[in-house]
Amino acid sequence: MDRFETHSYDILVVGAGGAGLRAAIEAATQGASVGLLCKSLLGKAHTVMAEGGVAAALANTDARDSWQVHFRDTMRGGKLLNNWRMAQLLAQEAPARVNELEAWGALFDRTSDGRILQRNFGGHQYPRLAHVGDRTGLEMIRTLQDKTVQQRSLDVYMECTVARLLKDGDRISGAFAYRRDTGRFLVLRAKAVVLATGGIGRTYKINSNSWEYTGDGHALAYGAGADLIDMEFVQFHPTGMVWPLSVRGILVTEGVRGEGGVLKNSKGERFMFRYIPEMFRKDFADTEEEANRWVADVIAGRKAEVRRPPELLTRDVVARAITQEVREGRGSPHGGAFLDIASRRTPEEIRKKLPSMFQQFHELADVDITQQAMEVGPTTHYMMGGIRVHPETQAATVPGLFAAGEVAGGLHGANRLGGNSLSDLLVFGRRAGASAAAYAKARTGEPQVRTDQVEAIAAELVVPFERAGEENPYAVQEALQEMMGTYVGIARSEDDLKHALAEIEKLRARAARVRVPGHRQYNPGWHTTLDLDNLLTVSEAVTRAAIERRESRGAHTRVEYPESDKRFGAVNVIVRRQGETMAVVQEPLPQVPDELKPVLAGEA
Ligand SMILES: Cc1cc2nc3c(=O)[nH]c(=O)nc-3n(C[C@H](O)[C@H](O)[C@H](O)COP(=O)(O)OP(=O)(O)OC[C@H]3O[C@@H](n4cnc5c(N)ncnc54)[C@H](O)[C@@H]3O)c2cc1C
Numbered sequence: 001m002d003r004f005e006t007h008s009y010d011i012l013v014v015g016a017g018g019a020g021l022r023a024a025i026e027a028a029t030q031g032a033s034v035g036l037l038c039k040s041l042l043g044k045a046h047t048v049m050a051e052g053g054v055a056a057a058l059a060n061t062d063a064r065d066s067w068q069v070h071f072r073d074t075m076r077g078g079k080l081l082n083n084w085r086m087a088q089l090l091a092q093e094a095p096a097r098v099n100e101l102e103a104w105g106a107l108f109d110r111t112s113d114g115r116i117l118q119r120n121f122g123g124h125q126y127p128r129l130a131h132v133g134d135r136t137g138l139e140m141i142r143t144l145q146d147k148t149v150q151q152r153s154l155d156v157y158m159e160c161t162v163a164r165l166l167k168d169g170d171r172i173s174g175a176f177a178y179r180r181d182t183g184r185f186l187v188l189r190a191k192a193v194v195l196a197t198g199g200i201g202r203t204y205k206i207n208s209n210s211w212e213y214t215g216d217g218h219a220l221a222y223g224a225g226a227d228l229i230d231m232e233f234v235q236f237h238p239t240g241m242v243w244p245l246s247v248r249g250i251l252v253t254e255g256v257r258g259e260g261g262v263l264k265n266s267k268g269e270r271f272m273f274r275y276i277p278e279m280f281r282k283d284f285a286d287t288e289e290e291a292n293r294w295v296a297d298v299i300a301g302r303k304a305e306v307r308r309p310p311e312l313l314t315r316d317v318v319a320r321a322i323t324q325e326v327r328e329g330r331g332s333p334h335g336g337a338f339l340d341i342a343s344r345r346t347p348e349e350i351r352k353k354l355p356s357m358f359q360q361f362h363e364l365a366d367v368d369i370t371q372q373a374m375e376v377g378p379t380t381h382y383m384m385g386g387i388r389v390h391p392e393t394q395a396a397t398v399p400g401l402f403a404a405g406e407v408a409g410g411l412h413g414a415n416r417l418g419g420n421s422l423s424d425l426l427v428f429g430r431r432a433g434a435s436a437a438a439y440a441k442a443r444t445g446e447p448q449v450r451t452d453q454v455e456a457i458a459a460e461l462v463v464p465f466e467r468a469g470e471e472n473p474y475a476v477q478e479a480l481q482e483m484m485g486t487y488v489g490i491a492r493s494e495d496d497l498k499h500a501l502a503e504i505e506k507l508r509a510r511a512a513r514v515r516v517p518g519h520r521q522y523n524p525g526w527h528t529t530l531d532l533d534n535l536l537t538v539s540e541a542v543t544r545a546a547i548e549r550r551e552s553r554g555a556h557t558r559v560e561y562p563e564s565d566k567r568f569g570a571v572n573v574i575v576r577r578q579g580e581t582m583a584v585v586q587e588p589l590p591q592v593p594d595e596l597k598p599v600l601a602g603e604a
Contacts, residue, residue: 004185004187004454004458005184005186006186006187006188007187007188008188008446008447009032009033009034009035009188009189010033010034010190010191010437010440010441011024011027011032011033011034011191011194011433011436011437011440012035012174012190012192012194013027013034013035013037013193013196014037014193014196014197014220015037015038015045015195015197015405016042016043016045016148016156016196017046017047017048017141017406018045018047018140018144018405018422018429019047019196019198019405019407019424019425019428019429019432020038020194020196020404020429021036021144021145021147021429022144022404022425022426022429022430022433023194023196023430023432023433023436024036024148024151024154024194024433025148025430025433026429026430026432026433026434027194027433027434027436027437027440028151028152030437030441031153031437031441032436032437032441033153033154034151034153034154035154035155035157035188036148036154036156036157037156037157037161037175038157038160039159039212039216040159041158041159042145042148042156042158043141043142043145045141045198045212046198046209046210046212046213046406047137047140047422047425048137048141049251050136050137050140050421050422051135051136051137051251051356051357052129052131052134052254052255052258053118053119053121053129053131053132053136053255053419053422054129054136054140054419054422054423055070055094055124055128055129055417055418055419055420055422055423056070056095056097056098056128056130056423057069057094057128058095058098058115058116058118059126060111060115060116060117061111061117061118061119061126062118062126062127062303064303065125065126065127065128067088067091067092067095068091068599068604069125069126070090070094071087071088071090071091071092071599071600072602073124073125073417074087074090074411074412075087075413075592075600077123077314077413077416077417077420078411078412078413078415078416078417078554079413079414079553079554079564080413080569081413081414081554081569081589082413083391083410083411083413083590084590084591084592085391085392086391086410086411087411087413088596089391089392089427089428090420090427093427094423094426094427097423097426097427097430098116098130098423100426101140101143101426102116104144104147105146106132106139106140106142108130108131108132108139109132109133112301116130117130117131119131119259120258120298120308120312121254121258121312121417121419122254122257122313122314122318122418123312123417124417124418124419125283127298129258129418131255133353133354133355134253134255134353134354134355135356140422140425157177157179159179159180159181160177160178160179160180160186161178161180161216161527162175162216163176163177163178163461163530164176164220164457165193165223165401166187166189166449166454167224168447168448168449168450170225170398170399171399171447172192172400172401172447173189173190173191173447173448173449174187174188174189175188175190175193175220176188176454178520180527181521181522182520182521183519183521183522183523184520185458185461187449187454189449190440190447191400191439191440191443191447192436192439192440193400193401193402193436194394194403194433195217195220195221195387195396195401195402195403195407195408196217196403196404196405196407196429196432197216197218197220197407198212198407199213199382199383199406200213200214200218200234200383200535200538201213201380201381201382202214202215202477202531203234203380203481203484203538203539203542204234204380204481204484204485204489205484206248206249206378206380206485207380208249208379208380208381209381214531214535214538215383215534215535215537215538216534217386217387217403217407218231218383218385218386218387218537218538220534221396221403221407222537222541222575222576222577223537223577224398224401225576225577226387226388226396226397226398226401226576227387227388227397227574227575227576228385228409228541228574228575228576229385229386229387229388229409229410229572229574229575230384230386230410230414230545230572230573231385231538231542231544231545231573232385232545232556232573233383233384233385233412233413233414233415233554233555233556234380234382234383234488234542234555235315235316235380235381235384235415235416235555236319236378236379236380236381236489236490237251237315237319237378237379237380237381237382238315238322238376238378239252239253239254239256239257239318239339239376239377239379240252240376240378240379240381241361241364241365241374241375241376241379242334242335242336242375242376242377243333243334244365247364247365249380250364250379251379252339252357252374253356253357254315254418255354255357256339256341256354256374257311257339258312259341259344259353259354260295260298260299261311261339261340261341261344262309262311262344263311263318263321263322263337263338263339263376264338264340264373265325265331265332265337265338266330266331266332266333269330270291270311271321271325271337272309272310272311272313272321273285273286273287273310274321275310275318275320275324276310276317277317280313280314280317282307283307283308284307284308284309284310284312284313285306285307285308285310286307286310290306290307291307291310292309293306294306294309295309299345314415314417314554315381315415315416315418315555316414316554316555319378320490320557322336322337322376322377322378323377323491325337331377332375333375334375336375336377337375337377338373338375339375339376340373340374341354341369341374342369342371342372342373347370350369350370351370357369357374358370378490380485382406382421384409384412384413384414384416385409385541385542386403386406386407386408386409386410387403387407387408388410388574389402389403389404389410391410392431392435393431394408394431394435395439400439402432402435402436403432404424404425404429404431404433405421405424405425405429406421406424408428413554414553414554414556415554415555461530462520464514464515464516464526464529464530465516465518465519465520465526467513467515469513469515471510471513471514471515472514473514473529473532474528476507476510476511476514476532477528477531477532479507479510480504480507480532480536480539483503483504483507484539484542487499487500487543488539488542488546490557491557491559492546492556492557492558492559493560494547494558494560497546497547498547500539501540501543501544504539504543508536511529511532511533511536514532516529540582541575541582544582545584547584548584548586549573550565550568551564551565551568551569569589571586571588571589572587572588572589573585573586574586574587
């Protein structure tokens with residue numbers, strides 16, 4: 001053990017996006033010593049990329065908003081598969097968390113009377129997203145980071161990847177990590193670990209995610225024996241860039257539609273009017289005239305009294321609609337749809353409200369969005385599924401393990417509403433930090449880490465240098481991404497999913513033959529090889545859960561079962577490790593209590 005760099009903390013937070021930072025701040029504030037690790041540099045997490053805003057029922061822009069409406073929107077957006085208590089806590093606590101962020105120095109866009117301005121977004125009944133132009137995540141990370149570095153009892157480890165969780169009996173006792181630059185190993189003892197590692201977007205070829213998102217937290221928790229929940233629900237955001245190919249998948253914020261942008265097919269039709277699901281029919285405009293009036297009201301800063309345009313339906317609905325238009329031959333030249341803001345807002349307004357989008361299209365596609373329509377199509381964006389947690393404490397099913405943010409499951413059900421992730425990070429990051437601190441306080445004595453356990457992990461991690469095989473890790477990763485997009489994408493069939501499982505096994509065999517040249521210093525090939533195991537675990541979990549859910553709901557579409565099925569609406573699909581096999585079981589969904597039923601029905 002002496003040959004490893006070793007540190008001890010009350011709490012280890014893995015991941016320094018919004019959830020990790022908020023958890024670390026809370027735990028440190030409560031007096032715990034905290035080690036905070038991230039795979040890249042501090043400040044460079046997905047949270048920094050968030051564009052549209054953070055959802056909180058502040059009711060600044062429309063006084064009709066309330067936690068009750070936010071709760072209802074979240075549950076309906078999630079097709080009622082959400083953990084109701086998490087949805088309730090999110091809706092009730094998000095305003096306080098956003099105000100707190102402002103008190104810590106975040107500068108949001110303002111109403112004319114100086115309050116935090118809120119914008120419209122898909123699935124939210126009223127303008128609810130507090131924002132900073134289309135760079136909200138940047139402001140959030142800047143503020144949280146400032147607050148983090150002020151904490152005395154907190155150390156940050158940048159460019160460190162956690163490769164395994166350590167256990168003492170059935171309890172978490174720390175983590176084993178490696179430094180990405182030197183390749184040196186780290187043993188981090190801790191009474192509790194909070195996983196805040198974000199998503200799994202890199203499992204698919206077309207995605208809006210950056211290189212870090214290889215499902216590490218999901219795989220670490222699974223490996224340590226924790227339950228995963230709702231893994232079949234992968235969010236395909238409807239609007240990613242489709243052209244040029246080199247930038248395919250990069251996100252085009254929903255804020256474009258929130259600001260009045262419309263979707264059209266190659267015939268110039270606003271096709272979304274044809275795709276309004278029954279559940280949402282009474283809330284969405286069914287004529288262009290009504291939809292245009294809503295936009296005019298919003299632009300003029302008036303309270304909209306008519307129904308919203310169908311472009312603001314939930315992401316699952318819009319992504320499926322674009323896919324169908326393309327499939328039926330009405331797609332844009334590069335296989336997407338047209339998103340037009342140019343004919344709806346003045347160039348000055350577009351540059352002011354959507355500066356990043358203006359720049360993104362100008363620099364990457366040579367398109368001036370103040371004059372031309374954008375070409376957009378679905379891109380893998382967000383993971384609704386994740387580590388199963390207790391709704392109040394964020395405790396996972398393994399003692400000492402907590403999870404928050406995108407890596408945790410349950411809150412968003414079958415589909416997340418835009419803006420609800422940033423509020424999730426603040427509300428449940430804080431809760432996870434507080435619970436982990438309380439758990440650590442209650443445990444006396446140092447967490448035990450066995451020498452043979454860490455020696456075995458260290459030996460496992462260097463195996464790729466010692467193999468005789470000839471496989472290339474990048475080629476295996478690419479083949480997996482291509483396969484997942486083809487067989488476990490937006491529309492899924494049993495045959496395709498079973499084929500995907502067989503392919504995962506073949507890819508696993510290929511991954512076991514990867515040989516990495518060189519040594520541990522500055523070796524991205526080695527990092528990619530280690531990431532592969534996580535990607536394969538997560539891909540298998542998504543595929544197995546997708547086979548189990550024999551219905552269509554939210555982001556999960558099964559071609560043989562195009563409708564939602566009441567029986568599946570009452571269960572979550574749980575994935576857990578059983579020896580060397582992955583078990584999949586259905587468990588009853590916690591039932592919404594009677595006092596919340598009128599809120600859900602819009603009667604309270
Ligand atoms: C382009 C884009 C725009 C978005 N816009 C919005 C928006 O407007 N509103 C909204 O609500 N949501 C938005 N989202 C979603 C939202 O940004 C993310 O869901 C959210 O930021 C996730 O936060 P997190 O704290 O859970 O994880 P992240 O911010 O993803 O951070 C994860 C952290 O974990 C670290 N990590 C991962 N694996 C390891 C490991 N093995 N060891 C050590 N560290 C590790 C990473 O380095 C990183 O520090 C957007 C997402 C994208 C990609």
